[in-house]
Amino acid sequence: MIPVVFVLATLGSAARPGDLAPPGSEDGCLSAADASLALSIVVQKYAATAAQLATADVSGDGQVSVLDVVRLLDAAVLNTDLPTPPCLAGCADGSGYPWQSTETTCDDIDNDCDGAFDEGCCTPGTAGCKCLPAGGCGALLSCVGTPSLCQPCPTGAGCGCTTDAQCGAGLRCDAGACIACTPGALGCSCNAGACSDCGHCVSGRCTTDPALPGAEGCACGAQNACAGLLLCDGGLCTECPPGSPGCPCVSGALCAENHSCQGGTCKPCKGSPCEPCTPGExxxxxxxxxxxxxxxxxxxxxxxxxxxxxxxxxxxxxxxxxxxxxxxxxxxxxxxxxLPDVKAPGSLGTPCSGPAQCGSFQGAGLSCNGGLCSLAGCPFGSPGCPCTAGGGCAGAPDIQCKLGLCVSASCSVGYAGCSCLTTGACVPGLDCVAGICGHAGEAYLKINASNSRACDILLEDSADARITDVTYAPGGASGCGAYGIFRRRGNRVAMAFICTADTAMVGRQARLTLNNATATSQDLEVLSFVCYDRLGHPIPDLSGDWE
Incomplete structure (x- = not known):
C-alpha cells in the first residue's frame, strides 16, 4: 500500500489524534471505526481533508500509512501514548479534555482515561472515608461514629497493623490485624533459641530465611543448601545416607559404586581405579x-x-x-x-464423594470429578491430566501414566496429551492448554452485515470460561483478511479488528480459545458489540452470531 504523504507543517497538530469517525460528527474517542477510516484513506477509498490527514497521522511522520492504522487499532483497546482515549474505556464528557470525566466514583476504573485509577475520590475503607459494607476498614483503622467513618485504631489485639512493632508485646501482625504471638512460631520470639514451622531464629525472632541451610523436612536454602548431612531432594531437605550419590562424605570414605569422595561429596568417577573425571564430560x-x-x-x-x-x-x-x-x-x-507426590486425603487424585471432601493443590482448588479430587477442567486420569502410577488412565493402553501425567504411550511433542508451548506447536485440531496439547473450549464470532469493515467488542469472562487467545480469520470466504488485537483487564476482554481488504465481513471472523473444554460462547457476557462501515459509521441492527 502506498502511504498518503502531506506537508505536516502547514496543517498543525490534531486536537484529538486519531479521532476520525464518523466524519463530521467525531465521537471523541478511538475505536476500530477510526482505524477503518484511516485504512480507507491509505488505500485511497476516501478523499480526506487536510485536517483529517493530520488527525490520521498518529505516528507523526508526515504521512498516513498502515503504521497509523495498526497503531489506531491498538489504541482502540489499550491507549497508552495518545491523548485521545479508547471508546471501550467508557469515558464520558467532563472537565479537562472535552471527552474526559472526573474521578468521582471509586470503582477501580480509569473514568478520566489518564492512566490512573480512582485518584481524588474517597475510597471506602480508607482513613476518613466510609466504612466497607460489612463495617470493615483498612489497617490501623476502625469503623466508628455517625455517619460511620474509618478512623485511626488504638494499638492492641484485634487492631489493624502493617508491622509487628505497631502491635506491642506478645502480639504480632498477621494479615493486617494484631494477634497473640506464641514463642517459637513464625514472626514471634524464639523459644529457647528454637523455632517451629521450619523457621530460623534470627536476632531473637523466628523467621524464614531462604539464604540459610534448610532443616530436615523443610525447604532447601540458597543453592539447595541443607543443614548437616541432609540432602536437597525435590526442594526439601531429607536424610542423606552416608556414601549415597550426592551425599556428604569425608576424604577416603566409601561411596556408592562408580562414585568417590570428591570435595566432601560422593560424585561420579570413571575408570579402574575409579578416578575423578573432568566435569562436563x-x-x-x-x-x-x-x-x-x-x-x-x-x-x-x-x-x-x-x-x-x-x-x-x-x-x-x-x-x-x-x-x-x-x-x-x-x-x-x-x-x-x-509431578509432586499425592498422599494426603482430599488432595489431587484421592477418592471423594462430594466437593467438600477435596482441598487444594499448589494453591488451585480441587473439585470432585468422577469420584476423584481433580483440577478444574482436568478430571484425574484423563489424557493430559494428573494420575497416580498404577492407577490407570482413560484411553489405556494408548494413554499411560508417566511420571504423574496421563500421556500417549509413545508421546511426541504436539500430539494429544503431549507437551507444547503454543497452540501452533500442536497438530491441527488441538490447542495448547496449560502446556499440554488437547481440546480447549472455543467460541466463534460470525458477522452478517454486507457493509461491515471493522468491529469493537467488549466481553466479560470467568475463571471457568476464561479467554486465553483470540485469532482472526486471515482470509475467509469473503476474503476480508481480518486483522485484529485483544487486550485483557481483569475479567474483561476488549477486541478490535478490521478488514484489510475493501470487502464486507461475512461469516466467521474470530475464534476465541477458552481454558475449559466444556466452555462455550454461552459462558461469555457481551457488554458491547459495535461494527462500522468503511467510513466509520456504526451499523444499526447488526446481525452477529456466536457459535
Whole structure:
C-alpha cells in the first residue's frame, strides 16, 4: 500500500489524534471505526481533508500509512501514548479534555482515561472515608461514629497493623490485624533459641530465611543448601545416607559404586581405579546446566538426551529448574522433572464423594470429578491430566501414566496429551492448554452485515470460561483478511479488528480459545458489540452470531 504523504507543517497538530469517525460528527474517542477510516484513506477509498490527514497521522511522520492504522487499532483497546482515549474505556464528557470525566466514583476504573485509577475520590475503607459494607476498614483503622467513618485504631489485639512493632508485646501482625504471638512460631520470639514451622531464629525472632541451610523436612536454602548431612531432594531437605550419590562424605570414605569422595561429596568417577573425571564430560559431574556438547545434566551427571531440559519426564538440575504442567509446578526427582507426590486425603487424585471432601493443590482448588479430587477442567486420569502410577488412565493402553501425567504411550511433542508451548506447536485440531496439547473450549464470532469493515467488542469472562487467545480469520470466504488485537483487564476482554481488504465481513471472523473444554460462547457476557462501515459509521441492527 502506498502511504498518503502531506506537508505536516502547514496543517498543525490534531486536537484529538486519531479521532476520525464518523466524519463530521467525531465521537471523541478511538475505536476500530477510526482505524477503518484511516485504512480507507491509505488505500485511497476516501478523499480526506487536510485536517483529517493530520488527525490520521498518529505516528507523526508526515504521512498516513498502515503504521497509523495498526497503531489506531491498538489504541482502540489499550491507549497508552495518545491523548485521545479508547471508546471501550467508557469515558464520558467532563472537565479537562472535552471527552474526559472526573474521578468521582471509586470503582477501580480509569473514568478520566489518564492512566490512573480512582485518584481524588474517597475510597471506602480508607482513613476518613466510609466504612466497607460489612463495617470493615483498612489497617490501623476502625469503623466508628455517625455517619460511620474509618478512623485511626488504638494499638492492641484485634487492631489493624502493617508491622509487628505497631502491635506491642506478645502480639504480632498477621494479615493486617494484631494477634497473640506464641514463642517459637513464625514472626514471634524464639523459644529457647528454637523455632517451629521450619523457621530460623534470627536476632531473637523466628523467621524464614531462604539464604540459610534448610532443616530436615523443610525447604532447601540458597543453592539447595541443607543443614548437616541432609540432602536437597525435590526442594526439601531429607536424610542423606552416608556414601549415597550426592551425599556428604569425608576424604577416603566409601561411596556408592562408580562414585568417590570428591570435595566432601560422593560424585561420579570413571575408570579402574575409579578416578575423578573432568566435569562436563559425558558420565562425569555437572554444575547446574554445564555439560559438553548436547549432553544434559541428569542427577548430577552429564548424559546424552533428546529431551528438552525442564519438561515433564526430562532431565533437571535442581528445584526450580522444571517447567509447570497444567499450572502445577514440577519437582526435580532423581534428576527428572515429575509431578509432586499425592498422599494426603482430599488432595489431587484421592477418592471423594462430594466437593467438600477435596482441598487444594499448589494453591488451585480441587473439585470432585468422577469420584476423584481433580483440577478444574482436568478430571484425574484423563489424557493430559494428573494420575497416580498404577492407577490407570482413560484411553489405556494408548494413554499411560508417566511420571504423574496421563500421556500417549509413545508421546511426541504436539500430539494429544503431549507437551507444547503454543497452540501452533500442536497438530491441527488441538490447542495448547496449560502446556499440554488437547481440546480447549472455543467460541466463534460470525458477522452478517454486507457493509461491515471493522468491529469493537467488549466481553466479560470467568475463571471457568476464561479467554486465553483470540485469532482472526486471515482470509475467509469473503476474503476480508481480518486483522485484529485483544487486550485483557481483569475479567474483561476488549477486541478490535478490521478488514484489510475493501470487502464486507461475512461469516466467521474470530475464534476465541477458552481454558475449559466444556466452555462455550454461552459462558461469555457481551457488554458491547459495535461494527462500522468503511467510513466509520456504526451499523444499526447488526446481525452477529456466536457459535
Amino acid at each position: 559425558t558420565g562425569c559431574t555437572c554444575e547446574g546446566e554445564t555439560c559438553d556438547g548436547e549432553d544434559v545434566c541428569v542427577g548430577g551427571v552429564c548424559q546424552p538426551s533428546g529431551c528438552q531440559q525442564g519438561e515433564l519426564g526430562c532431565p533437571c538440575y535442581g528445584n526450580g529448574s522444571c517447567l509447570p504442567v497444567q499450572g502445577i509446578p514440577l519437582q526435580c526427582k532423581a534428576g527428572l522433572c515429575a
